[in-house]
Amino acid sequence: MSYLDNILFAILLIVGFGFFARSVKKIIRNINLGVDVDRKDNSKARWKNMAMIALGQSKMVRRPVAGILHIFVYVGFIIINIELLEIIIDGLFGTHRIFAPYLGVVYDVLIASFEILALLVLVAVIVFWIRRNIVRLKRFINPDLKGFPKSDANYILYFEMVLMTLFLLMNATDLHLQNVPGGFSHFHKAGSFPVSQFIAPIFNGMSNELVMLLCEAFWWLHIVGILIFMNYLYFSKHLHILLAFPNTYFANLNPEGQFDNLESVTKEVKLMMDPNADPFAAAPVDENAAPAKFGASDVQDLNWVQLLNAYTCTECGRCTSSCPANQTGKKLSPRKIMMDTRDRLQEVGNNIDANKGVFVPDNKTLLNDYITAEELWACTSCNACVEECPVNISPLSIIMDMRRYLVMEQSAAPMSLNAMMTNIENNGAPWQYSQQDRLNWKNEN
């Protein structure tokens, strides 16, 4: 007996998982480039969010067609991973359907449900493909989704089609060989095959050896496909299948209208307003403090949750399709804000990799090189995008942080907004009225 197969398989696994681990490490490192923000409080509410939104897909079904089809793919994906466990054990130890003898009828039920799910996944994925490429739903053909992101979405669908087909073909050949009169090789009767039994007849008339060869080929292609797919995640919006979980856990729990009060500003304002403070005293020197920068012009100024958001974004465009600015033809697309943030973060990460762990300034920033001020100023801060996102991403928080940079670091607000702010400063109202006239309405008719 040769162990060549098993060794080859083991190497494949190690390489596959090794590369994957490397990508995961990079993602974690890149996310940690962000500013710290405390999201450890209220773990009960956080677990609940994760259970409802990531596990329970509660926000997906707000658009029922996509929602239900997505649930097929999602459940199919999770359950078929259980099958993967058997495949890995079989592959490593040269066994065949190792669980079958132990599980008995349960095994039949399991295999049958895998098959039905595989079929549902196949159907769902085909409908998804049609929606993207034939029906061309507006949010999938928006100009902010061109080039790689557009192909990426289709690659994922092709991948899933191929993987599910291979899975069913693998079972069909197996079933065919199980039914060879007198038995063939190690193919003993096991499992129940509600879907692949209809595929199995195509192998009738082929020699047993050929079918077995095909069976092995399908088996190998399937597992290799899965390993490739797993490593493709790093480059793809499909990363959401993993990150949706931490992302919903760490999502903002405050009311959507509550924006954070910048602490660094609070300190300065308190000092300014304190009548006892010595205006000429030097600010206390904190050796470790980085020079305070207000707002965000690049990914390092964002917090790590915002960066996690960027990696989690599935580019589904639900945010953009509900954005009032986008719907009325303005340049702003919250999806693009998330994609730009991820692209820039990836660029910064590559820069760090290329320069032995340190970031070498590249004369680029998220602001201007990716996101323009025009996009930022179009936002009404209505929270429609936040409400809509199926994985609780907040494009709005990034928009706001970048507006803060424009206003507080660059004094680059539109003129009319500067006028409004001057009015507030001088009159305590956004318009030019005297504070002394505040109660005039009382006596007017």
Place this chain on the structure above:
Amino acid sequence: MSESLVVPTMAEMLAEGKQPEVLFWVGCAGSFDDRAKKITKAFVRILNRTNVSFAVLGTEESCTGDPAKRAGNEFLFQMQAMMNIEVLNAYEAKKIVTACPHCFNTLKNEYPELGGQYDVIHHTEFLKGLIDDGRLTVEGGQFKGKRITFHDPCYLGRANKVYEAPRDLIQKLDVELVEMKRSKANGLCCGAGGAQMFKDAEPGDKEINVERTEDALEVKPDIIAAGCPFCNTMLTDGIKHQEKEASVKVMDIAELIANAQDL
């Protein structure tokens, strides 16, 4: 409309050694904008009629800082906030009612961290409370049988999940409440939020308020109800843009109730 309004200030109250049940935060629009002043007065008429003990800050009130904050000017926002908090705390304000969802959101959510802890409620919730306590009774009056649709202000609805109080109040008027295709959590912004009220929109195909007015007109209402002075302005402009001023009115919920009771 005959009786004049009774509007005590916090300073007057304090001089008399009294603390009102609630502080009415009028807001900049409610104080200075001609259209919004009517909302303010309608609300005060209801307060007067129901003998609610309230007071305003009057000339001691200042902008909450909301437009500055949404525009990105955190400095200006926090200065405004701290000044207002000083005033409010000096008067030991506990409960605040306001007819502006932007003031509501800021006072309720963003002031606590800066030292201002108050029980803040929107005027629609407050009015609902008066009805629930039996202090205010509402009948349809002139609005009986009218078709009314309600536009959810983002900073009241999505931002703070207040969806039912305004609708409950409208329903008390014996009217037909019709929902737009986008409402509640799916509501569409009027276009004024995030300091947009104070600047021109970026180039696009359309103004947001026109898009939103189309949503409203689709359900063929007699009245578009609003719960925000800024939404009110945006929708009124939208109605003018569609040349529908003759057939469709935009009214605040406080006005609906005050007018229904002939106050």
